[in-house]
Amino acid sequence: ETGVTQSPTHLIKTRGQQVTLRCSSQSGHNTVSWYQQALGQGPQFIFQYYREEENGRGNFPPRFSGLQFPNYSSELNVNALELDDSALYLCASSLTRQGEGEQYFGPGTRLTVT
Amino acid sequence: AQSVSQHNHHVILSEAASLELGCNYSYGGTVNLFWYVQYPGQHLQLLLKYFSGDPLVKGIKGFEAEFIKSKFSFNLRKPSVQWSDTAEYFCAVNARGGATNKLIFGTGTLLAVQP
Numbered sequence: 001e002t003g004v005t006q007s008p009t010h011l012i013k014t015r016g017q018q019v020t021l022r023c024s025s026q027s028g029h030n031t032v033s034w035y036q037q038a039l040g041q042g043p044q045f046i047f048q049y050y051r052e053e054e055n056g057r058g059n060f061p062p063r064f065s066g067l068q069f070p071n072y073s074s075e076l077n078v079n080a081l082e083l084d085d086s087a088l089y090l091c092a093s094s095l096t097r098q099g100e101g102e103q104y105f106g107p108g109t110r111l112t113v114t
Numbered sequence: 115a116q117s118v119s120q121h122n123h124h125v126i127l128s129e130a131a132s133l134e135l136g137c138n139y140s141y142g143g144t145v146n147l148f149w150y151v152q153y154p155g156q157h158l159q160l161l162l163k164y165f166s167g168d169p170l171v172k173g174i175k176g177f178e179a180e181f182i183k184s185k186f187s188f189n190l191r192k193p194s195v196q197w198s199d200t201a202e203y204f205c206a207v208n209a210r211g212g213a214t215n216k217l218i219f220g221t222g223t224l225l226a227v228q229p
Binding site for chain 1: 118146150156157158159160163165204206208209210211212213214215216217218219220221222
C-alpha cells in the first residue's frame, strides 16, 4: 500500500511569487485535506477536497486555492506569497470526508518565503 | 471558538518514568478526539483515537488516553517511557458526524526521553 507522498520536499520563494505544492493520496482514498504548520504550532486546516470539489475551508484567504484530480491527487496553490506563508504544508488523505475518517499524513513540503 | 490546549510544551523524562500529557478542548458540539505523534524525521501518524464508548482508549506502543467529558479533557498516558518515545505529540479534535474531517490541533508537546 503506497502512502501519501508530497512534492517538492523543500521550496524557497520570494515574496509576491506564486507556488504550487503537490500531493498523491494513499491508494483508494477519495478525500484530501491540506494543513499549514508554522514553526512551533500545530497544523491548521486550510481546506478539504472530496471527489474534486472543495468540501470545507479553514480561515485562510482566497489566495490559497486547491485542486483535486480524478485520480484523487491534489494541488495547493498559493498566490502573492507573504513572509508569514513560510511553513510546513501537510497533505492528508482519508477514505471518507467525514469526521470519523482516519487521516494519513504525508511528509510535508517546507516552504520558505524570503 | 473551537480550540485545543496542550499544557506542556516541552517535557523531559528519564527512561522508565511515567508520562502524562494534558489536553483540553473547547468545541460547541460532540467531538472525536485524537492523539498524533511525529517521530524525528517521520510523518505525523495516529497514536490513538476516541469516537464513542469506553472513555479509556488504548493505542499503539503502550499509550492510552482517557476522555473526561466533564473536564473537556483527553490526556495521554504511558506507564513507562522509552528512549524511542522521543517525539512531538499533538492532540486534535473534530466534529462527530461533521461534513468534513477538519482536525483542530493543539500546539504540540515535545517529549525528550533521556536514556
